[in-house]
Amino acid sequence: MKTADDLHKTGLKKTQGRTAILRLLTDVKKPLDINEIMKKLYKMKVTVNRTTVFRTINILVKKGFIHRIELNEGKYRYESTLLPHHHHLVCTLCNRIIDIESDELHLQIKSLAKIVDRSYGFIIKDHKIEFFGTCKSCKGI
């Protein structure tokens, strides 16, 4: 739940690149990979080096501004922590990523966390759930 204004609260300097990356990741609804972030920055006419983007993103992950996820592609994707907690449907035909929110699932996860703590002595801090399959538009194909 952190915006660009919280940057200096976490001991980070508020630079053009950081605010731009934070803004684009909260604007877009899908998790982006590095190349997509670079393209967006280019469109925003913000010149930032690839290395800096990687470094910025790592810092933003560590400080809790963004999530780092994997969707079976062999690379990371990033999305803002400002977005409500959700999970992903990944279409294995067109690679489209659809966000889903399910209170039902979330409740179930919570109760599972308790079970896991009791039976394995494992304290769940975070979880990820991804579904892979065929989206609406690819169904007919």
Next chain:
Amino acid sequence: MKTADDLHKTGLKKTQGRTAILRLLTDVKKPLDINEIMKKLYKMKVTVNRTTVFRTINILVKKGFIHRIELNEGKYRYESTLLPHHHHLVCTLCNRIIDIESDELHLQIKSLAKIVDRSYGFIIKDHKIEFFGTCKSCKGI
């Protein structure tokens, strides 16, 4: 549910490397990365080139002998499809991976699949659930 004996049924030649990789992945209970697979092969005195291991693994994934998963490490891990359906607890302190099986969760996933199909027109073929947190032995630290 495929063993080394099913190799030629799927149009694959039964080579030393393939049977060794299949065997070690069914023997070990944890999902292994490429380096771990290479080490196991070395211990088994099976000489296989890194490239071949990658190629073998890709074929085995495609033919349904093994699963390819990601656990937020920036690399793939592989595990036998012979193992019963399960999910993973990943300790973010010691990196230990613990397998969990939960009928309760599995039932919930099934009913969620139906909901997702109805509301998004998305047909779920596969899913992955990983939990991240602190394991029993790291709790005190």
Next chain:
DNA sequence: AAATAAATGCAACTCAGTTGCATTAAATAG
């Protein structure tokens, strides 16, 4: 406005995974 500490850019690197091509081995036919 000057000092200082952090952020950036660049080049060179690592590490997982891939590709082309010549060679070798497994399955099939004779």
Next chain:
DNA sequence: CTATTTAATGCAACTGAGTTGCATTTATTT
């Protein structure tokens, strides 16, 4: 059980994501 065919392998060179060291620049502090 040898000859043929076709797939599998090894090697070297490559790609692409992500990292590191170091000199330079920029944001913040005084």
